[in-house]
Amino acid sequence: MLNKLKNMWKKEEKIGSPIRGEAVSIKEVNDPTFSDEILGKGIAIKPLTGRVVAPCDGTISMVFDTKHALSITTEHGAELLIHVGLDTVNLKGQFFEAKVSAGEHVKAGTLLLEFDIEKIKEEGYDTICPIVVCNSQEFSNIEAITGEVSELTEVLKIIQ
């Protein structure tokens, strides 16, 4: 009973990496929209592959028409934005392929998006992928865990 209450008190949600690569601090992202946390707190992944999977169970809340970013609302209500590359909105969907659409329920590990990492680099874009909690202010703390990551290696702890 007491333990159950404690758990309710300190609810914590673990978010895995959606991409294989290296997890780095959001402050290292070369775009103030992310590094200044304008879109929220989070982490960034330097990708080694062009696969984005669901970082946790949740519902796809939005897929940009340009397919370079999408969001997933977690079961605890965190609104995660996964943004592939910087300024990639300018590519207008080229080199991106979305595998899901808004409203779909997904399990951790479901393939969400594929992108052609080499082509995007050739076009001169930074392929770093920021992952941010858009409603960060609703949580007491968001911890980022950096280092080499596989798909679903824990990278964020969202504490209610």
Place this chain on the structure above:
Amino acid sequence: MKQVTYVVKDELGLHARPAGLLVKVTGGFKSDIRLSANGKEADGKRILGIMSLGVKKGDKVTFACKGVDEERAAVQIESFLNDNL
């Protein structure tokens, strides 16, 4: 209630960066701020809600501000739109 209507001129529409910057403006007001576009409506203080509207170049957006600081909110939103979108 104060309303601001604007037709988006930016080539890329209301994507992640402008949505984040917009919430920096709207979040500073006590008033309730609703944003409608393309027949949908969102909370003007929530980044994801704003992005979900999928606002593109040429779309008309309407902000409805209601509360103690609605006048000031409407003025600042209008200047944000003119400067950024």
